[in-house]
Structure formats: C-alpha cells, structure tokens
Amino acid sequence: MKPLSKTLDRWFGRGEASITTPPMDGAFRPNDLLDTATIVLEAPAPDGLAAIAQGLVVSSGQSLKRVNKPADAPVATFDAEISAVTELPDGGAAVGLFDGRIAFVGGQNDGKTIAAQAGLQCVTALTPTRDGALLVANGSAIHGPADWKRDLMEKNACGSVWRLDPASGAREQIAGDLAYPYGLLDEGEAVVISESWRSTLTRIVPGASKRNVPVIEGLPAYPSRLSRGAGGAIWLALFAPRSQLVEFVLREDHFRRRMIEKIDPDFWTAPSLRSGRSPLEPTQQGGVKQLGVLKPWSPSRSYGLAARLDSAYRPIASFHSRANGRRHGVTSCLAFDGRIYFAAKGDGIVVSFADNGATS
Amino acid sequence: MTLSSQAEPPLLEMKGVGKHYRGVAALKDIDFDLRRGEVHAILGENGAGKSTLVKILAGAVTPTQGEIRIEGQPVQIASPSLARRYGIAMVYQETSLVPSMTVAQNLYLGDEKFFNRLRGTYIDAQQFLQSLNFPVDPTATVQSLGTAKRQMVEIARAVRLKAKIIIFDEPTATLTPEEKHHLFALTDRLRKDKVSIIFISHALEEALEISDRITILRDGAHVITDDAKSFTRETIIRHMVGRSLTNELYGRAGARAAPRPPGAKVLSVQNLSMQNQVRNTSFSIFAGQVTGVFGLVGSGRTETARIIAGVVKRDAFHGGDIRLGDKSVRYRTPRAAVGDGVVYVTEDRKGDGFFETMSVADNIYVGRISSRESRGVLANRSEMNALAKQWTQKLNIRALSGDSSVIELSGGNQQKVVIAKGLVQDPKLVIFDEPTRGVDVGAIAEIHQLIGALADDGLAVVVISSYLPEILSLADRILVSRQGRIVEELSPDEATSEAVMFAAVY
Numbered sequence: 017m018k019p020l021s022k023t024l025d026r027w028f029g030r031g032e033a034s035i036t037t038p039p040m041d042g043a044f045r046p047n048d049l050l051d052t053a054t055i056v057l058e059a060p061a062p063d064g065l066a067a068i069a070q071g072l073v074v075s076s077g078q079s080l081k082r083v084n085k086p087a088d089a090p091v092a093t094f095d096a097e098i099s100a101v102t103e104l105p106d107g108g109a110a111v112g113l114f115d116g117r118i119a120f121v122g123g124q125n126d127g128k129t130i131a132a133q134a135g136l137q138c139v140t141a142l143t144p145t146r147d148g149a150l151l152v153a154n155g156s157a158i159h160g161p162a163d164w165k166r167d168l169m170e171k172n173a174c175g176s177v178w179r180l181d182p183a184s185g186a187r188e189q190i191a192g193d194l195a196y197p198y199g200l201l202d203e204g205e206a207v208v209i210s211e212s213w214r215s216t217l218t219r220i221v222p223g224a225s226k227r228n229v230p231v232i233e234g235l236p237a238y239p240s241r242l243s244r245g246a247g248g249a250i251w252l253a254l255f256a257p258r259s260q261l262v263e264f265v266l267r268e269d270h271f272r273r274r275m276i277e278k279i280d281p282d283f284w285t286a287p288s289l290r291s292g293r294s295p296l297e298p299t300q301q302g303g304v305k306q307l308g309v310l311k312p313w314s315p316s317r318s319y320g321l322a323a324r325l326d327s328a329y330r331p332i333a334s335f336h337s338r339a340n341g342r343r344h345g346v347t348s349c350l351a352f353d354g355r356i357y358f359a360a361k362g363d364g365i366v367v368s369f370a371d372n373g374a375t376s
Numbered sequence: 377m378t379l380s381s382q383a384e385p386p387l388l389e390m391k392g393v394g395k396h397y398r399g400v401a402a403l404k405d406i407d408f409d410l411r412r413g414e415v416h417a418i419l420g421e422n423g424a425g426k427s428t429l430v431k432i433l434a435g436a437v438t439p440t441q442g443e444i445r446i447e448g449q450p451v452q453i454a455s456p457s458l459a460r461r462y463g464i465a466m467v468y469q470e471t472s473l474v475p476s477m478t479v480a481q482n483l484y485l486g487d488e489k490f491f492n493r494l495r496g497t498y499i500d501a502q503q504f505l506q507s508l509n510f511p512v513d514p515t516a517t518v519q520s521l522g523t524a525k526r527q528m529v530e531i532a533r534a535v536r537l538k539a540k541i542i543i544f545d546e547p548t549a550t551l552t553p554e555e556k557h558h559l560f561a562l563t564d565r566l567r568k569d570k571v572s573i574i575f576i577s578h579a580l581e582e583a584l585e586i587s588d589r590i591t592i593l594r595d596g597a598h599v600i601t602d603d604a605k606s607f608t609r610e611t612i613i614r615h616m617v618g619r620s621l622t623n624e625l626y627g628r629a630g631a632r633a634a635p636r637p638p639g640a641k642v643l644s645v646q647n648l649s650m651q652n653q654v655r656n657t658s659f660s661i662f663a664g665q666v667t668g669v670f671g672l673v674g675s676g677r678t679e680t681a682r683i684i685a686g687v688v689k690r691d692a693f694h695g696g697d698i699r700l701g702d703k704s705v706r707y708r709t710p711r712a713a714v715g716d717g718v719v720y721v722t723e724d725r726k727g728d729g730f731f732e733t734m735s736v737a738d739n740i741y742v743g744r745i746s747s748r749e750s751r752g753v754l755a756n757r758s759e760m761n762a763l764a765k766q767w768t769q770k771l772n773i774r775a776l777s778g779d780s781s782v783i784e785l786s787g788g789n790q791q792k793v794v795i796a797k798g799l800v801q802d803p804k805l806v807i808f809d810e811p812t813r814g815v816d817v818g819a820i821a822e823i824h825q826l827i828g829a830l831a832d833d834g835l836a837v838v839v840i841s842s843y844l845p846e847i848l849s850l851a852d853r854i855l856v857s858r859q860g861r862i863v864e865e866l867s868p869d870e871a872t873s874e875a876v877m878f879a880a881v882y
Contacts (some may be wrong), residue, residue, distance in 0.1 A: 029694040031704050036646035036697040039658035039864050042638055042853070233702055234644060260647060330640070 018272055035267065037258045038215075038234040043323065043331035049318045050337035050346070050358060053367035057086050062359040062366050064100050064141075064241065065350040069107030069122055072352045074359055076365055077098075080109065080121060083357060083366050092121045099161035100153070102142040110150055110182070112139025114161055120182065129303045130185045136178055141209075141241055145198040151207060152187075155199040165286050167196055168213055171266065177209060177220060188273070190222040199242035201250065208329070210239035215258060217242075217329060231329045237321050238287060245351035246371060248327040253346045253358070256287030259315035289345030290362030291317040318344040318362050343367055385448055387412045387572050388433070388541060393442030395428050402428045404597045406442070410541065413570040415563060417577065417604070418588035421616055421818040425596040426576050427786065430543045433574070434466040435459035449738030467530045467547055475519035479505075479512055479529050483536055491539065508532055509558045522674065531559065535566070542566065543574040546787075546814045548582055560586050578815060578882040580609050592616055617818050635852035635868045639663030641701075642805050642836040643718075645684065648696035653679045655860035656696070661838055666831045668851025669840045669862075671880050676860035679839045680721060681807045687719030700805075714746050717804035720827055723813060723840070729794035732783040736773065736793055737764030739782055743797035767796035772822055788819030795826065806830060807838040812846060824850060844873050856880050 025031040040046055059076040064074050065083070070091050072083040075098035079090035092111070100112035108123020116132025116139060136159050141153035156167045157174040175194035180187045191197075195213035206221045208231055215238060217231040237254035243250050265272055265285045275284055282288075283296055291297055297317075320337025337343035337360070344361020356371040382539045386409035394405040403425045410416050418426045431437040432444075435456040444451055446462050453459050459466075473482045480494075480501035499669040501514035510528040518526060527547065534542050548556050560713040563573060563586055577583050583590060584604055588638060591601040592615040599615050643661040648654055654676045661667050671677045684698060686707025698705050700716055710720070722728040730739045740759040767773070771792040773785075782793050791811065798806060808827065812820040831837045841847050847854060854871045856864040864879035 028692055030692075030697070030706065034646070034697040034704075038644055038646060039660055039862075040659075041855075041862075042641065042660050045865050207795075216873065236698065283625055290782075333635075 022067040033267075035260055035263045036261060037260055040236045040257075040334075043238055044053075044321075044334045046336045047334070048336055048338065048341065049335040049369075050119040050322070050343040050360070050367065051341045053335075053343070053358065053369045055365050056357070056368050057081065057083050057366040058364060059086075059366070060351070060364055061361050062161045062364065063098065063347050063361050065348045065357055065359050065366075066101045067107050067350065067352045068103045068109045071330045072350070072357060073101070073109065074357075075111070080111065092119075094119060097162075098141045100139045102144065102150075102204075104144050105148075110142050110144070112142055112152070112307075116160075118142070118150070118180070119373075125182050128182070130180070130182070133187065135176070135189075136187065136348050138175075140175075140196070140198045141200045143202050145179070145202050147203060148182070150182050151190075151200050151202060152178045152180050153200050153209060154178060155196045155198060155212075164196065165281050165284060166276065169266075169272055169284065169286055171213070172196075173213065175211075177207060178276070179222075191220045191227060194218075198238075198240040198255075199252070201244070208242065210242055210252065212238040212240065212255075215239065217252070232325075232331070237319065240346075241348035243348070243350045245324065245356065249332075249351075249355065250325040250327070250329060251351060252323045252325055253349045254321040254323065255289060255345050255347050255361070257316065257319040257321070258287075261285060261315055261316070262287060262317070286317070288317040289347075291344075292339070320344045320346050320358075320360055320362070322349045322358055384412055386410055387447060389445040389448075390429075391431075391443045393429070393439050393444065394439045395432065395437060401596050403432075403439070406593070406598050408591060408598070408601070410572050411588075412572055413567050414588040415567060415573045415575055415586055417502060417575045417590045418593065419577075419580065419583055419612060419616060420593035420599075421788070423820065424593040426517060426593055427545065428596075430466065430545060430574060430576065433459065433464055433541070434543060434791035435464075436466075460537065460539075463538075464543065465534035465537045465539035465541070466543040466544055466545065467527075467534045473518045473526060473529055473533075474849075476517060478515055478517055479521070480514035482518055482529055483514070483533050484550060486743060503761050504536060505532055508535065508562055528555070529561070535562070539571065541572050541574065543576070545576045546578065547575075548577060548579060555732060556582070578812075578820075580612050583612070584609065603863045636665050636831055638665050638853070639834060639836075643684070644699040645680070646697040646699065647692055648680065648698065650683055650688065650695065652678060653860055654683065654690070657857075657861035658696075659855055659862045659865075661836045662853075663804075663836045664831055664834045665852040666827060666837045666839055666850050668847040668854045669838060669857055670844065670847045670854060670876055671841070671857030672842070673882070675857040676882065677857045679860075680857075681691070681720055681809055681838070681840060684713070685718055685807060686710045687720065711746050714801050714803075717802065718807075719798040719801050719803035719805070720807045721798045721809060721811060722808035725790055725794045730790065730797065733781055735764075735779045735781055736768065736785070737779065739793050740764050740767050740796050740800055743800040747801035756790075763800060767800060771796050771826065778875055788823075789813040791823065795823070799830075803835065805836040805838070807840065809840045810842065811839060812841075812843070820846075844876060846857045847871075847876070848873070 018100045026033045059081055062074045062076045064075045073080045073091050074083050078094050078097055080092045081090050082088050094113055096113040096115045098111055099114050102110050104110055104123050106123035109121045111119045116137035118130045120126060120128045135157055136154050138155040139152055140155035143151045145151055154176045156172055158172055159167045173193055173195040175197045176189050177191040177197055178187050178189050195211045197209045198212045199210035201208040206219050208217055208219050210217050215235040216233045219229045219231050220227055240253045240255045243251045285298055317341035320341055320343040322332050322335045324333040326332050342363055343360040345360055347356050347361045349358045351371050354371055355368045357366055357368045359366050388410040390408040393406045420426050432439050435453040435458050458690050473505045480497045483501050486499055498514050505512050510532055512525050512528050575587055590604050590607055592599040640659050640663050642663050646658050648657050669677050683690050737760050740763050744763055773789050773792045784788055811823050827837055839850055848871055854866040855862045856876055858880055
C-alpha cells in the first residue's frame, strides 16, 4: 500500500511530495533588525566569527581579521581560503581551509597544521569539546566548501562529523550520511548539528542506539553556524531562504541535471548568499510595493536571517534583512562583550547590536 | 423621533405580558410599547427574555399572561400567519429560508400565483433587491450563499411583506461594515415610511447608533426604557448585567496583560490552497497562546479552518501541506481530526454545531463518543449524565435540566453547549470560529475567560472573529487574512484597530 500511496502522492503533489515551505511567522516573523544594526567591518566574504585572545576575529578570504580594529593587520593569513574557524579554550583558534587542512593560530598548538585527509575535505564548522578534542563538520564527501550549491542541487547527503585529536591528528567519525552539516554545538555527551539541506537541527549522541534525533525540523531557511550566547541562549545563523521555486526545482530531476550541466552556478535557480544584482539572474527582476515594503514578484533567492533559540532550542526571536535589505547571507553570529555580531557573507559586512535579550 | 409621533397612541402596546415554561418564568410582567416610525432596541443578556418577547409578537410563542394591543385594539397573536396579518414580520437571527430554493423563490414563498412565471419572479426579485442595495443574485440557491447574503435575503423578505412592524433579531451579526451601512440606510428609509422596527442586537454601539429608544431586560424582567441618547455603553451594560463588565470584556486592549509566550509549534499550514477561497496560505499555531485571526467576510478564514478540521477538502492537486506537530495530515472527515486532537467550533451553531431536538446531555455526549477517549459502541447513560453535569457546571450553561433540548436555550447557552461538545473531546488545538456571534455580553465575558483559560492550560487556541475589539482583547498574536491568505502578523503591542483593518483591506 505504501508504494502505491507514495506514487499517488507524487502524482497529486501532496503529503511528502508536496512542494511547500514552512512559513516565516511566530518567532520568525520578518523584521528589519539586521538592516538597522551597526556596520563594524566591511571585508570580502566575511564568514566565521571567533572570540580569541586578540579579540573578535572573522575569516575573510585567506585572512583572519579583527572585527573591531579593521585598520590593524590580519591576525593570520593562509595560502588557501578559510572555510571554518573556532575559538579554543587556550585563547587560540582552529581554522579549516578550503583544501581540507586544519591550522592552529595562537594557543598551545600555534602554527601547527593537520594535513587534509581523505573523506574530510569540506570543513564547514569546528568546535572544541570539553576534553580537548576538536569536532569537525565535513559538509560533503564529494564537493569542497565552494561548491555548496552543487551539493544541494545534486541532493547529496554525504556529510559527516568527526572527532579529531589536535595533538596527534587522529580522527574518528561520529556521524555520517548528513545533509551538509554546517554548524556544531557541543553538549558534552551529545553534539547538536545544523543540517542545511534538511533544514533541521539534529542531536547526535555518539554510541547511542538511536543516534540522530531532530531538535528542530522545518526551518524556513537553510541553517549554518551555531553558537552560545548569554543566559543560555543559542544563536543560529541561516544563510539563505527556502522557497517553493527551489523546492520545485529540487523535485525536477531532468531540469536540474540540465541546469547543472549547462548553466553557470551563479545563475542557477538555487539559494544564494546574495542575489538580485545581475540582470542575468533568472526570475529576480521586478517587484511590487505592498504595505510600504518592496517585494520581489518572485521569492528572493537570498536573505539575511539569524535566530535566537532558548536552551531547549525553541526559536524565541529572529533578526532579518529582507529581500530589499543589504545584509544577506548570514553564515555565522556570535555573542561577544555584550554585543551580538553577524557575518553577512553575501554583502561583505559584519554588523552588530547590543545583546539586550530583545525579541523580534 | 418627533413630537407628533410622541403624541400619537403607540402602534403596539404590551401590558403585563409573561410567559412560563414548566413553572419557570421566562418573562415576568413586561410592559412594552412601540411608536409609529421608531426604531426601538431591546437589549439584554442571553436568557434575559428578548427572544421570548419578540417570539410572542411574531406568534411563535403564546403568552401565559398579559395583554397585547395593536393600534389600540386588543389582539391575540396565536400564530405566525396571524402576526403577518397584523403587519408584524420577523427577521430571525438564524435564517429561516429554504436552502434548496432560489433567492427569488424564497422572497415570494407563500405568495406564488397559480401559474407561476419564474422569469417574471426573477426580474421582480432583481429589481427589489437592487432597490435595497443588496448585491444578491436572485437565481442563486440559498444554500450556495454565505451567511451574510442569507441574512440579506431574510431582511428583504420582511421588507417585501410591507410590514408595519419589523423585528430584526441580530441582523448585523454576519454583515461586513459596508453591508451594515446599507442595512442602517435601509432602516432609516423604513423609519421615514412610518414602519416601526424592533431591533435586537448584542452590538451595543449599533443600538446606540440607530435606535430612538432602548428597552433593557434582565432575567425576564423589564429594567428600563428610555431615549437612546440618555444611555452610554457603560450604563447599558450596567443595566443589562447589574454590574460593570467593561474591563472583563475588552479590558485587555486598554491595560493589556503581557501576551503569553509561544510554546511548541502545534500546527504548520504550508501553502494551502482551495479553489479561489484559500490561496497559497501559510501560517503556524503555537501551544499556550491565543492566536486571533481577523479578516473581512470572504477572506478565507473559515474555509482554512474547515480544511484543517477535515470539514472540507483542499485542492486535490498541489493543495499544500498541513503539519500537526511533525506529522503531515490530510483529514477526510472531522472525526479523523478530532482523533488527532483538532477541534473546530463552528460559526454556524444552529446548522453545524448541535442537534437542536436532542438534549444538552445528548449533545455533549455526541462530542465524547467521537473523541479519542471513547471506547465501546453502546451509549453509557451514567457517563452521559455525569458529563452533562460536569460541563454545564464548568461552562455555567443555564438550562432547566440536562434533559432540556438545545433549541430551548438562549444563543449564549447554545454556544456554550457547542463549546462543551468540542472541549469534551480532549483537544490539543481548538479553533473557535466567531465564538461570540449572537451571544450576550455576560456570556461573552464567560466565553472569553474560558478561551484564556484554555491557552493558560497549554492548549493551542485559534479565535476567528470579525469583531476587532474581541481580537484585540483576546489574542496573544494576531493574523490578518485577506483574499484567501494570511497577509500580516501583528503582536498585541503593534495591533491597533487601524493597523489591523488596513492589513485586512489593502
């Protein structure tokens, strides 16, 4: 009966086969808070944020830059682009590079580099554990961090999470078959990861019989980095919005294959860190003004979004840069020194505002 | 009202009129008079005796005591046909039209010629409806019309009968602001034509706006009759309930308590579509909150709620998704929805809410046997009586006994029975559609308290209402519906009447 009902559902476009997206309402009600936040740094593609001994740093291209001292020289510069960064308990930072290497800056492992290893070449997030190990999110076993759009359009679910010993470089896989893990939060016995292509947060308990437990499902955007804030709050960055158009394209295998083969990835009908700037982009030109807000006639492929979750991972507030905003593609956010910082990779800026626990 | 009209003898006079049911007084010694060409509002809580009083005039109920005079002559109004002969027409709160007949056929029902030319009837009906400014198609069957348009047909029928006295029982409960404007203009015209109108409404502002005099009843007894301009909303309420209810009713709008924080997401409606009534609408409902849904008649609120509750079906192709918790659901019958803890309390209580000839206890038990808790196939009389006792006490349903049939109850108590029938099903999500339509102020306060208590108990509560003060006072979160979809979400702090109405209209 199940295959028959599944076939019927596919034919009617209902049930699991319905092309729908969760609404942005409740705690995700749109606002303009990100657009009203203060710009603290303008840099090419700012991505990961980390609070280290030298202050707050952000990865931008091949450098780690100081957020609050933009005129100062970078804290570190590498020979490859940075794909992930995290602070370590000793005040240093661990940095994942586009070629799969993991390098250490400051702290007891300063200058050390762990070579790229097979199956671990798409480092999207890093976080230290309480026992001194390093958790590494590997977004995809097939593509590198630059090819995240291709990974989504191929509907891959070949990401993994690894536990790495910084001293020896020994590694152990603690979870696999993940749909682009892009954020990590260590809970001691468990790890919570953001699975971008499934739009969920998932708790992994290494060694438990049922290892993957959804924490939040049906997010209205693709989640990326997770971090802890004041008062038990958890911050979640969401780098691009989900739309019915993209969900539809994800179901149209033939169309998607041809699109991947023939069209430049920048112009795919796919989520983007920043869209609407090129007239060559499909379905992004034109719009209507409704209730005083300019709305594109087609759903925007880029958006700025971050959410504050409570300690039980329930969304309690969100911070938006809407279709007509200028802080799109937020890949990480971090609470630091009484303020909350957002790295808007799509628009090349880091913004912040006072972390006073306000809700949207 | 003019001085000359005051000098004339009243068109209608009732002296010492009373009515007893099984020894219980529904009306006690009422004196009432109606002048020629005046609009006279009768106000009171549900159960105050308003409906009984006007039913006596309409010939539907025979008084047990007292005297009625029309134009000075004593009369016995023993039947509705006799009432019509005396020039009394009644527009009922719940329409009394024949659903399978067309609008024109309903208008001319009872006046058909031996050889009836349908085309001529339709032309006459069209002209007549246009003269009243009612946009209703005379060839449409009544069952295809919405509640507001049915009400218009009901009013048109009374006007067509050229009655001297027209009784409006809650005529505006289902009308949009524009339709109300038309009705009030029509009332003015009738007044100028020396037609007298008895106007029953729970919307006190309307009574103050259009009536010349106001009579207030309480517990079946006459309290006061005076010129409308000598009343304010507060004095009316005080006379109606014997205490001030202003704060209990819509007090939160002024000094609002903090809105309840959202709990877990209970329901997620994603891109739901049904023909052109529900258009790609998406929203979420959270536990422990009252979510108010405001919109004009025809904005798709009720249809969306009915799809969620399995009463009607969404589009077969790409009709969207409804997720209850983490489960995608598609109910084909309300029973399946009830099984999952989704309860819809209908706006049309008489049509869909209860079995009118069955008792209060039977109706509540019907709710129970369709719930998840129900076991067995045979009715358990002791369980039925215990449930009836529990819920009549809990919701303060004023019935003579559990054996009273629901049709004997006032509108507010009928509504409480419908609510009890839903709540007995142990729901997780309750959708109230116009919960206080045609309900008196005392019962409104009780229903509002109940809705708040359900949210406090952690249930997800949705209140659909066309009455803005109700939404503003009750809701912890306000969704505005327009043209088949949710177009705006407002927090109570942002929600002013202007902001909500702007989103609903533009």
